[in-house]
Amino acid sequence: MKKLTLFELNQKIESEKRLNIQFKGCEFKEANDKIYMIKLPKQLEKHKGSLDFDKKLKSALKNLEAIAGQEIVFTNGEPIELEQPESVSIESSVVDGLIKFSASSGKIRNLPVNSMFRLKVDEALIKEIEETKALNNRLLDELKNDLDYALGLILQFETKNKGLISNYYAVVKKDKKFVKSGDAVNLSESTIQSLVLHINKKYKKAFRTSELPTFTHFKEAFMYGVSGQHIKPLHDAQEVVEQFKAMRCKTILGRPAAEFLTKALYQELDGLDVLIYDYTNPRISAYDTNKTLIANAINNFFNKINDDLAQYISNANARRDLIELYSKILCDYYIKGVQHDLDVIIASNMREGKH
Structure with missing residues (x-):
């Protein structure tokens, strides 16, 4: 399907009665090779706050994407982050600490969730985790025991779908870049969950795992x-x-x-x-x-x-x-x-x- 420009998309909505009714009042902006919806259509605006709003929004965006031949992003009132050039190096968090964050492509800095983070497993990291106090003693002991097997390694974590951890592996620095190493690393799900809690608390992030640490009651x-x-x-x-x-x-x-x-x-x-x-x-x-x-x-x-x-x-x-x-x-x-x-x-x- 042909990828429409913003001008072409607006023209199509204005020229077709069905689309004009469905997306009346809608406003778009073009940036970062994407089209952003910056104002909801009147039909959707009246459902804002309703329990099925997310479902209706998802359906509307899907319809627009089929028409435009490209992804449509709803900003929800948030400013659009202009993407940085590919050459931008990994940015550290705005919080002073040992763990570094970036988008996997080097784009979009200082988001509440970045698509990648990197840490070195050493005594300094353990001390930082202890001082943050996101974990109870039992979880902290389990974390320390598991990380013992990865001491000295630099680990890189990737995410998908709003900060969900999807992959991790050991890396080494080569020619000022980090590349995958041959070191095998196998962390327990509990350890990954605990690392995420520490990061979310200290660095003000919103990473997540497929399940939260157990809280039965x-x-x-x-x-x-x-x-x-x-x-x-x-x-x-x-x-x-x-x-x-x-x-x-x-x-x-x-x-x-x-x-x-x-x-x-x-x-x-x-x-x-x-x-x-x-x-x-x-x-x-x-x-x-x-x-x-x-x-x-x-x-x-x-x-x-x-x-x-x-x-x-x-x-x-x-x-x-x-x-x-x-x-x-x-x-x-x-x-x-x-x-x-x-x-x-x-x-x-x-x-x-x-x-």
Whole structure:
């Protein structure tokens, strides 16, 4: 299929009635040999914040890509990063540390997630990980034991699909470049998960693995809180209480609204995708795949009872804000679970008949 220019794409949308209706109000920008959607069409804008918004957006982008013969990227209000020349060397993180980050092609610097990072396994790295305190003692010991077999090696990690670790291998420096070495390296999944937690916390990133470190009692933690740890149930968290007051949503089906949705999440949410330690960076939200899981869980719950959250929270922006708040707070529950080994504490509390 012919690859259309931005001018040709706009012409096609304007000239065909069906496309004109579907993409009315849409705005595009051309940069980095790509076409970016910088403003949603009116048909999509009215669904923003709804539980099925991501699905509708994906479908619209797919239709546009079929017409344009190339990828269309939705910016979601974020500034477009102009890509750097291929010759740009690997950039270190804006945070001072031992681990270096870049895009695999040397493009797009200082993103919340880069497509590649590199580290040297040595005592300095272990010390940095200890000082960051993202891991409980058990995970830290497992990490140290596993990395013993890779001491002295420089490891490079590649990612795909919003920061998902896809590959890693040993490299050596040759003519000012890093190339694959012949050294075999085989890290456990737990070690890779722990490295990612350290990186996300210290370097303010949002890398992820196919599974998070185990937190068996995650759902019990947010449903009931954790006795003796100053951890309240999700519906009693101050930010959640204030959010429901602001939305003027007191009850759902005759029950306290915040508690009702906590139970819905307890029933339908299986886990999270990524642990994000820095929600103050607005650009990192693009990598928060937890929001989709949470929205789907709530949607599934209401579908099962033949109902809709919109009946109780009519404002789409308010629903979106609630999902984003849940994502942030539930992420914090999981972070505490891993950092303080809450599984041990919760299991002990349950044996004593308390949460």
